[in-house]
Amino acid sequence: MxxxxxxxxxxxxxxxxxxxxxxxxxxxxxxxxxxxxxxxxxxxxxxxxxxxxxxxxxxxxxxxxxxxxxxxxxxxxxxxxxxxxxxxxxxxxxxxxxxxxxxxxxxxxxRVGPLLDQCLRDLSADQADGSHYFTPDDMARLMVGAAVPRDGHKVLDPVCGSGGLLVESHRYVRERVGLNPAMLLQGKEQHAHTSQVARMNFAVRGITAHVFPPGDSLAEPEPESHDIILANLPFNQRDWTQEVKAEQSTHKSALPVPADPRWPKEPPSRGSANSAWIQHIAHALAPAGRAVFLMADSVANSRQPVTRRLRERLLRGDLVECVIALPPRVIGHTKAPACLWVLNRDKSARPGWGVLDRREQVLFVNARRAFEPVPESRARRLGDKNTALILTTLAAWRGLSENGAAASPYNDAAGWSRSCSTDEIADRGYSLMPTSYAVEPPSPERDTRSRIEQLKLELGHQFDQMRDMELRLLKVLEEI
Structure with a gap:
């Protein structure tokens, strides 16, 4: 068929x-x-x-x-x-x-489910050139498993695409409660035709979800808080503010990013939406809310002052729970290296959650080599085995168990995972790059890879500087 x-x-x-x-x-x-x-x-x-x-x-x-x-x-x-x-x-x-x-x-x-899944994979491949790919199934399982949604939770995807992360959230909870979950699933999508795909996806599967009218999620703060936020974010999105878009159409001089409750301390960079997305998500989290999102590598270790200060504020607020360095080329049709960020507003031990108090601690997972080849293709994927290994590591670190079983013990593993205090991270310039903490044992191969990683970080820093210089130059030219 x-x-x-x-x-x-x-x-x-x-x-x-x-x-x-x-x-x-x-x-x-x-x-x-x-x-x-x-x-x-x-x-x-x-x-x-x-x-x-x-x-x-x-x-x-x-x-x-x-x-x-x-x-x-x-x-x-x-x-x-x-x-x-x-x-x-x-x-x-x-x-x-x-x-x-x-x-x-x-x-x-x-059974139209397999046909629907195939169509969504084909559609993702068809529009890959525009970077509008949908989240791969194994990545969706990793993201939802790291967020641990519960029955009754309010779940948001501010860039929902075909709705895959919300569908996976529904499946995850349904498997654990054995009934149709009482969740509030909400999705936002900027493109009208993709918003329509999301609605059809939910309807064919019999899932109740609310997809908002097409629009830009970053245009304004979320009006209500959410228990879970999941997002496969666009990387290094430029010209993201309404003011920048207006300037481009009228050729007016650059204006500062306007005041906003999402960034009370410092406005994000106008040249990249990365930090704006992080603050948008953090602002929308409920008091015990959790967020899982994909983010370009450069944000975890950039020496750009605005980005570094953002990491410092997140750590001082004890929001960062885990950062996972992902293998290249496993998140769709982009080759950009990326990390998976996990934010958690309450990392304390409590009933219904983990037995370990992880306040003022962050787990780093170096999963750079945790991939498998896709048969008859040059592509890569995480695969079920690697996805399960990452989730098992995170659950053990949290002291989280399922089905009444005792939580598995957690121990740092060289080259794979390491638990660090926020004080140690502060001493390292608030870097959140997992490969700097979960370091592989010395070997010629590891030394070569480390040098390549260092060169990539340095190149990313140079690109950041170039973007800042470009914005300053454009501002000067507009004023002449």
Whole structure:
């Protein structure tokens, strides 16, 4: 079935771009689960679509468009009459045969989950050039497992994409409570067509989640706090403030980042949104809230004053719980080295949580080499084994157990993990780079890798300086 659907997707991709072909198939999957009405209701349904004859002409294409136009979720859930056909591709001429075959294939299967997963992977690959990839399954399991959502939690993804992290949160809790979890899942997405994909993803899986109207999450603070925040953030996002965007359109002189409760001490850099995202997430956490997000390596060890002072404030507030250095090329279609950050507003031992008090301590995990090759590909992935190893290490450090079993003991492991006090981190210039703490035993290979890592950090620092100089130069030129 998967191979058959992929063949028809390939045919559609010759008539329209691959991204639109995949979204069209996602629309059919959505219709197979949602386009149902009482007989005589006078609306196009999935059963009606299944009954459409094969053949050429506009009949089947018109029927698909009519059904999608009636049933697709709106861009804004408060304006359901608007529909979403404006962002759904129209079936092209010549697609009649593939459309009919896809409808029959989808209608003949009881389990659309594997088809949905394949479509989302294909869609992620289709739009990789724009860096709009979706979070890989193993990375989603790692992020959710590190956040440990509970039944009843309020969970937010401010850059939700297809909604994969929220879907994984629902699965994680459902497996532990054995029932449909009573969670409030909320997602925000800037792009309308991706927001639509997220809504379809939740609907096909039968998951209740609220996707906000398309918009920029950084435009304003979150109006309420959340127990769990998960985010696969855009790296080194430039021109992120509304003021910068306005300046670019009007060519006005640069203005400072405006005052905001998210950054009461110091505004983030205008040239990169990295520190703005971290402060946005920290500000939205509940008193015992936890956040897990992906962040470019440079933020963990940059000597740029603004970034260094941000790390200092996070450590003084005892917010940082764990930083994990990830292997290169395992977070999607980017080669940028990255770390996984875990923030926790309450690291104390308490009922329902870990038995170890980890206040004023941070766990560093050096998982740079924890990857496996993807079969028949040059790509890499974390894989189930490495994901489980990282989560087991973090759970042992927290003193966290499941199913009533005693918590596993934690011990530092050379080259893998190390628990450090915030005082030691302060003595090291507030660096949060795991490879500087969980250091591998001496060896010629390790010395070479260490030198490469050092060169990468130095190059990242030079890039930071270049961005600052560019902003200063542009400001001077505007004033001339």
């Amino acid at each position: 998967l191979a058959k659907v992929r063949r028809h997707r390939t045919h559609l991709s010759r008539l329209m771009n691959a991204h639109d072909a995949t979204r069209l198939i996602l629309g059919l999957l959505y219709l197979s689960r949602k386009a149902h009405a009482a007989p005589g209701a006078g609306v196009p349904t999935w059963s009606w679509l299944l009954s459409q004859p094969a053949g050429h002409g506009v009949g089947i294409r018109s029927a698909v468009s009519k059904c999608l136009g009636h049933w697709l979720p709106a861009a804004d859930e408060q304006d359901a009459d608007a529909g979403m056909m404006s962002v759904m591709p129209v079936p092209p001429s010549g697609s009649e045969g593939s459309l009919h075959a896809l409808i029959q294939a989808i209608g003949s299967t009881q």
